[in-house]
Amino acid sequence: MKKIAKINSKEKERRNIIANQTNLYIAFLLKIPTLYSTQTILTSNAQPILHMSLRISALASWSTGNVTYIETETTKILLDAWLSGKKIEQSLNNLNRKIEEISNIFITHEHIDHIRSAGILNRRFGTKIIGNEKTLSSSGFFTATKRDNPYGKEFLEPGKAMRVGDIEVKAFKTSHDTACSQFYTFKHQEKKIACLTDTGNITPEIIEEIKDSNILLIESNHDVDMLKHGSRPESNKQRILSDHGHLSNVQCAEYLSQIITPRTHTIILGHLSHDHNTKELAYETISSHLEKYHQNLRKNLHLFVADADENSALLEA
Numbered sequence: 571m572k573k574i575a576k577i578n579s580k581e582k583e584r585r586n587i588i589a590n591q592t593n594l595y596i597a598f599l600l601k602i603p604t605l606y607s608t609q610t611i612l613t614s615n616a617q618p619i620l621h622m623s624l625r626i627s628a629l630a631s632w633s634t635g636n637v638t639y640i641e642t643e644t645t646k647i648l649l650d651a652w653l654s655g656k657k658i659e660q661s662l663n664n665l666n667r668k669i670e671e672i673s674n675i676f677i678t679h680e681h682i683d684h685i686r687s688a689g690i691l692n693r694r695f696g697t698k699i700i701g702n703e704k705t706l707s708s709s710g711f712f713t714a715t716k717r718d719n720p721y722g723k724e725f726l727e728p729g730k731a732m733r734v735g736d737i738e739v740k741a742f743k744t745s746h747d748t749a750c751s752q753f754y755t756f757k758h759q760e761k762k763i764a765c766l767t768d769t770g771n772i773t774p775e776i777i778e779e780i781k782d783s784n785i786l787l788i789e790s791n792h793d794v795d796m797l798k799h800g801s802r803p804e805s806n807k808q809r810i811l812s813d814h815g816h817l818s819n820v821q822c823a824e825y826l827s828q829i830i831t832p833r834t835h836t837i838i839l840g841h842l843s844h845d846h847n848t849k850e851l852a853y854e855t856i857s858s859h860l861e862k863y864h865q866n867l868r869k870n871l872h873l874f875v876a877d878a879d880e881n882s883a884l885l886e887a
Contacts, residue, residue: 623761624737624758624759625640625884626763626885629658629882630880630881631767632841632842632844635653635686636650636683637651637658638765641667642758645673645735645737648691649676651684651688652682652684652686653879655687655690655694658687665881669691669695670695672697673698673734674734675688675692675699676700676726677699677700678744678767679705679748679749679750680714680748681710684768685714685715688714692715693721696721698723699724702728704749705749706725710748726739727741728743736758737758739756741753742755742780744766745770745773746815753766755783758887762785763887765787765788766787767787767816767817767841768841769789770815770816772817772829777825777829781829781830782834784833784834784835785885786826786829786837787876789817789822789840789841790819790841790847790852790855791817791818791819791841792810792818792819793848794818794819796846796847796851797818797846800846802846810843819851820855820859822839823855824859826859827859827863830871835870836873836874837856837874840875842878844878856873
């Protein structure tokens with residue numbers, strides 16, 4: 571009887587080991603569907619459900635040319651169109667976006683570095699052109715776009731707003747040597763993006779329009795000393811320095827002190843002069859000013875300089 575009991579004890583121990591191993595194996599097997607399900611979700615061609623956010627990419631923002639892309643999940647628009655149609659298409663492809671999805675181009679003014687490809691996109695893709703009447707009726711705009719645009723134009727005057735898809739776009743007047751220069755704010759739900767370049771000054775009215783933006787694209791055109799000692803004609807220097815010209819690095823920094831709030835998390839410095847500024851100088855001027863006078867805001871602020879012809883990443887407001 572003792573011998574049998576000893577055998578039964580060993581057998582019981584062996585069976586417990588097998589049972590434990592079996593339980594572990596079953597537990598492993600039970601995890602497999604979850605693992606495969608996760609993998610299926612990640613590799614599926616189906617589009618994930620995302621929060622309806624407002625995003626921006628500076629496709630190019632330099633004194634040689636300007637194009638900005640703004641989107642939600644359902645609405646895709648451009649601000650100005652200087653790059654060639656092919657280059658705009660390539661930049662959008664870099665963001666996994668298609669040029670055919672662009673519904674509207676918002677025009678700021680008739681200078682060629684902002685509108686060179688507006689007519690091409692309009693005729694080729696049916697992209698509607700929107701701007702104020704003086705700008706879209708100007709000889710400069712007509713010359714740059716080559717001929718009438720078969721898909722038409724729509725007017726949006728300074729101080730007025732319109733809705734394109736789920737984005738509310740509001741125009742505000744700026745100070746530049748054109749027929750009627752204007753820039754825009756873009757709102758979606760509680761998010762706001764403001765774009766402002768090509769202005770010789772920023773009025774209190776403009777500050778009220780663009781402050782509290784989550785993202786701000788703002789001009790930091792030139793370094794005053796570089797401009798004054800540069801090779802441009804004196805008349806051109808005076809134009810740039812005037813109230814109808816462009817913002818210097820120092821002006822940009824000083825105005826930002828009045829514009830940024832705790833809601834502002836990203837500043838994009840744009841429309842840099844190719845011969846009277848550098849990316850490093852613009853960044854250092856603005857960054858050091860904000861650290862000196864607004865250290866509490868600067869530490870939570872993402873500051874970077876847009877490129878001449880390489881698009882930025884999509885930034886979420």
